[in-house]
Amino acid sequence: MSKIISHSLFTDFDISLFKAGKHFRLYEKLGSHLIEVNGEQGVYFAVWAPSAQSVSVIGDFNSWNGNECQLEVRWDSSGIWEGFIPGVQKGAVYKYRIRSFNNNALTEKTDPFSLYCEHPPQTASIVWDLDYKWKDDKWMKSRKDTNALDKPYSVYEVHLGSWKRHQAEDRFLTYRELAEDLVNYVKETGFTHVELMPVMEYPYDPSWGYQLVGYFAPTSRFGTPQDFMYLVDKLHQAGIGVILDWVPSHFPDDGHGLGYFDGSNLYEHPDRRKGYHPDWKSLVFNYGRNEVRAFLISNAIFWLQHYHADGLRVDAVASMLYLDYSREEGGWEPNIFGGRENLDAVSFLKEFNEAVYTNFEGVQTIAEESTAFPMVSRPTFQGGLGFGMKWMMGWMHDTLQYFKRETIYRKYHQNDLTFSMTYAFSENFMLPISHDEVVHGKYSVLGRMPGDEWQQFANLRLLYGYMFTHPGAKLLFMGSEFGQRREWNFAGSLDWHLLESKFNSGIKNVITDLNALYKLNPAMHEKQFSPEGFEWISYDDHQNAVLAFIRKGNNVKGDVIVVCNFTPVVRTDYRIGLPRKGKLVQIFNSDDERYGGSGVTNEAKIKIDKEEYHGKPFSASLVLPPLGVIAFKIS
Template sequence: MAKSAYTEILQGKASDLFAVLGPRPVEGARVLTAFAPGAASLSAMVDGVPVQLSQEPDAQGFFTGRIPANGRYRLHRTGEDGTTMDYRDPYSFGPVLGELDEYLIGEGRHGQLWHALGAHVMEHEGIEGTHFAVWAPSAQRVSVVGDFNAWDGRRDVMRRRGASGVWEIFLPDLGEGTIYKYEILGPDGQVLPLKADPVGFGGQHAPETASIVRDISGYGWHDGAWMSGRAAHNAASAPISIYEVHLGSWKRDATQNGRPISYKEAAEELVAYVTDMGFTHIEFLPLSEHPFDGSWGYQPVGMFAPTVRHGPPHEFRDLIDAAHRAGLGVLLDWVPAHFPTDAHGLARFDGTPLYEHADPKEGFHNDWNTFIYNYGRTEVANFLLANARFWLSEYHIDGLRVDAVASMLYRDYSRKAGEWIPNKDGGRENYEAIDLLRRMNIEAYGDDASVMTVAEESTAFPGVTRPVHDGGLGFGFKWNMGWMHDTLDYMQTDPLYRKQSHHKMTFGLTYAFSENFILPISHDEVVHGKGSMLGKMPGSPDEKFANLRAYYGFMWAHPGKKLLFMGQEFGQSAEWNHAGELDWGALKDPRHAGLKRLVRDLNTLYRGTPALHRHDASPDGFRWGDVDAANESVYSFVRMGDAGEPPVVIACNLTPVERAGWDIGLPQTGEWAEVMNTDAEIYGGQGRGNLGRITAEARACKGFPAAARVMLPPLSVVMFRPET
């Protein structure tokens, strides 16, 4: 062997160790060359028979010798310090990836990319170990490093797989729990900061940043009944009421230094709580591995790894499985809009702008100090598309809520003139990102039409929930940010001046059926100095509660699916703090406990009343009654289901003045039960209302054939349904 080859290995510059190390035929014999830095001697055990290898002269750490032509071998190393160890030679194993994998990765069309890349515990050529594969096309060398090789990047150098840019190696006898990173020699010959695995299935606890080998195969699901009937729970006609959760701060264990609850604990406590509260779905803020707690998960590094903060992958599956067995859907926030600049992450992964754009005018978010994915690069798009499918298939996630869609759609998002690059037609739309979102929806729904995709999209981009074949983006639902901003602005206004903002509660109905909307009161409304929902409400402490109860009553009656961030169901007084837990002690106050009961009863009514959810996305299910009573700040409307399903009439009085004898229009005569009154004593109100029922007479009123005189309690919402 040429001495120069040994020198390159010693200097960490060699890129093809498989051409130098391992067994190879030489003049009819089988010659083994091994690299064992720090070894005093090295022998090969072939079928139990030792063969002493000779140290190469003037090539410290290299050993060579002839071994029997057949039989697998182990290496026996005696160190210069006298220690010994036995291990298998990774350079005695052939490749794992096939030509089809290589071709599909190169084409950017590998739909199950996580089966090819990442770290997989497996049996290869009859030996147990772990296969590592990573995409780094511009690297001169890629090595797997960890405690198993003293973090020496000269040793387990991977095999380059042609033009695909993929490097792979099978490391025998490594398995579950192995800590590893990739050492990469960039195109300029410089060793990069050690990199975590972009497709790794597990990571270390922060602030440590290495990947961990996790065997995610072999989980025994028990959610068959839920999965087979999931389509009915995710449909636009279904009652969908979402409890948004930051798992790290929902509840903490005070007996263990305030640690966040685990996935397994959440499988019991959180699932039971959400079920009791009547929500239909849990939505988790991002649970992909992320280095910084303060990002709440929105700056992920390990896109294929559930964060270890709450346990290993199978325990995350325990949580999903428990939710499904309890009849709850699970949504996961997914972040394809950007990624952090952390040195161990995707940033300049192989020494070049690989996942990101080279030009910061295209590839950097000034607001968040993060990189933007290069959606136009086929391999990057493949990485993201496969990641979406990964969560839906491997973890039975019922839907993905896609974060920051607006920032993806527009090249000039939060940029001044001259700070962005137009598209090929000179416009601001990001064609490549739009294509990625469409493909994501096509693939997600194509794999399983029962899933749900949700866009957090704050602009008027047309057709977000229109099918792709009709020119839309193909999402199932869209957050109604306009409704949220308008109605919260109104509710924060002193009731004395609400008449001047009357339209803010009605304007949403001019576009309410243009998309399949979710009405979101999310974490974004209770952070960064915005205070809590209760704190936003005007008036005395009791009036604050009354306003918030009325707002929730209006929200649950309004067309659109519902989303409420944790803690707001009982009116937590303080702004949300990701580093603590919810203020569960507030429930000792009857007003907080009453608000919690109201939300539970609103969910129960919403789920059990088709008129309140069947046509959330259709004008067939809504009709105004009082729409112009601005001076009194009164609104009334009717929600309707299908033929034969009883309607619900809703009346809202959003001033602190009691409205006795108010005429409301109803679609039919007879007795109507008061099925909801946010001023009821059990919710912390004063108990004013209509003694449980009203009588509708045959007289025209506000466009309806029947009418009733009702009492509208101050700062309240009342709902009526025909008695059967």
């Protein structure tokens, strides 16, 4: 193997941008790059390690000898070490051996910008490229319209390792196998998007991917980077958007990772009150350090550019925003104004969103933010954080709490359902029933439902009907769409055999039809984030536990009338007020026998009477099925 050759991909402008925290394509410079120098093929290596006294590239090409390929530090005080090693080829395995100035400690680190990593528990980086011929031009050209906020946004949340396993070999499905099975399934059930729990390389399976080490590398558990591109490509060709879970909130302290990278607190905040998560026992990024901000925003841009992601769901935003998040009194320090907001993190999130929306059309950023922090999904020029959407955690908590109750007591808790409408349009909300709600002793969604088997499934159909007709985008975790009874287990497959049951297959049919209802009726999505898109008919019938409302779009003739009966009692001759004359045509009934329901229904067309009711000039008499939701249009 040849000795290392001095070479740089950095210009002076690159360095100035990097130091200022404004270089958002660092992956084009840092990391390992297959290039040609002076007619020789090889790999250029570059790593940021300002507190190192020496940095070597060790790998299978030099027998892991730390003396042979020592990088040179740049003269410009950027802290970047770099060099070109002739003869190194794609597939070479390597690490950085770093000797620290601080204590002369010697560590071996994974490349923070590696494109591909060894299969855990192995921890080395792999020289790779991003060559791939995409076939999703049609999707990418139409994405700006498809992903707009006035379009349907129904998300299927997936953990790739446990969605389905290869039965004969008892192993994960590969990215390419998922590109057949998962794509066909999502298309069949009608979801508009998938959200993939973190696919970036992570060392520890029970973290579900939320403890990242390889921020630029899709996990090798399921194949190569090109295999993952193939999966995204196939989803796009099927008309399905791809949201990636993104974790800029923390990272593990594994010895080969970002923690104490060059012998100093390089990526993590040096103050443990800001740099350590007591809940997750992980490290927190230093959002006030320019180079760290550039690293994180470059990472977001990378997945949108090279993997054609259509959105980023940002994990644990609340933990970033608050200095006292999950900390005891005395375990945090107020900001310069005496408040508890992490001003560096607030600034970082705004800059991240500005960079994403400036560089890409037709993408969305989504915040998992569990507090009342204001204007999370409002533009930064209005003083907001700049996200496209925010998870509606309050709706999720109140709704699941309501559905857990025995139906006889629900009349005392109607406010659990109606309260969400008092703040539903303060943000662009996505209604989530996510993986977090079906683990850690919380039971599955079905397992929360009261009553006998029939009532449990009827309640589940009612919950989903209420969810899909409520304003906002939707998200449902895998397995919930067919009523999996046990909690999610990351180490196993979903219980696909349950689809042999009429009740479970009925739930899947409900979700398929609700997705169609949501997509095909503009009133269900055109104004889903605007108060103009919703009107109560009746919210105060506590005694019967009934809600009735109207979903509105741009055309009044497309309005959808929704009535929910949250008890197992059939309500006959139940009158509701209506805004105009005509006939009511039923377009959905969660009690349909096809779904496992009892088949209580209304006539095909229901006469609308000129009789004032609920403050409306017209009204009609309906039959409300037990534990059911019904939807109508006026013809």
